[in-house]
Amino acid sequence: MTASPAVPPLVEAYLDDLDRALTTADPRERAETLAAVREHAAESLARYGADDDSARRVLDELGPVDAIAAAATPAGTTTAAPAAPTPDRAPTPAADVWLVVLAVFSLVTVVAPVAAAATVAWATVRLRSGAGNRAMQRLALGLGAVALVGSTALYVSHVLAG
Numbered sequence: 001m002t003a004s005p006a007v008p009p010l011v012e013a014y015l016d017d018l019d020r021a022l023t024t025a026d027p028r029e030r031a032e033t034l035a036a037v038r039e040h041a042a043e044s045l046a047r048y049g050a051d052d053d054s055a056r057r058v059l060d061e062l063g064p065v066d067a068i069a070a071a072a073t074p075a076g077t078t079t080a081a082p083a084a085p086t087p088d089r090a091p092t093p094a095a096d097v098w099l100v101v102l103a104v105f106s107l108v109t110v111v112a113p114v115a116a117a118a119t120v121a122w123a124t125v126r127l128r129s130g131a132g133n134r135a136m137q138r139l140a141l142g143l144g145a146v147a148l149v150g151s152t153a154l155y156v157s158h159v160l161a162g
Contacts, residue, residue: 021069103143119144
């Protein structure tokens with residue numbers, strides 16, 4: 001079992017307040033909401049650092065506890081409205097589609113190391129920004145890296161051959 005990373009007291013207090021505010025929510029939704037908020041906070045803290053200023057920044061991103069609790073479905077009720085898209089099901093941004101297209105191009109045309117290097121750089125920037133479809137960004141990063149290694153190997157073998 002892996003231990004969860006330590007969170008600053010400000011964030012822990014926020015999560016406790018959120019837990020109390022969600023007491024009237026559907027139990028499954030309560031657990032999912034708490035888990036999602038905790039995961040988002042952990043990812044943001046990993047990105048910004050775990051000091052008090054970073055914790056305040058993360059809490060500002062999350063917004064008021066009351067707003068999150070108000071969005072939760074009360075226990076015993078169901079909603080007919082479709083759920084908002086989750087980050088995994090959100091529409092894929094056009095930038096990520098073009099990123100994968102560039103990755104495939106650089107892989108197919110192994111003699112284009114500039115396209116491969118651009119793919120790796122662009123995919124890295126998109127992944128670090130946290131925006132868009134992370135699966136497509138990882139795919140593009142992998143394809144770009146393979147193309148970059150392949151084009152480098154082709155160049156080295158050409159130089160060594162004479």
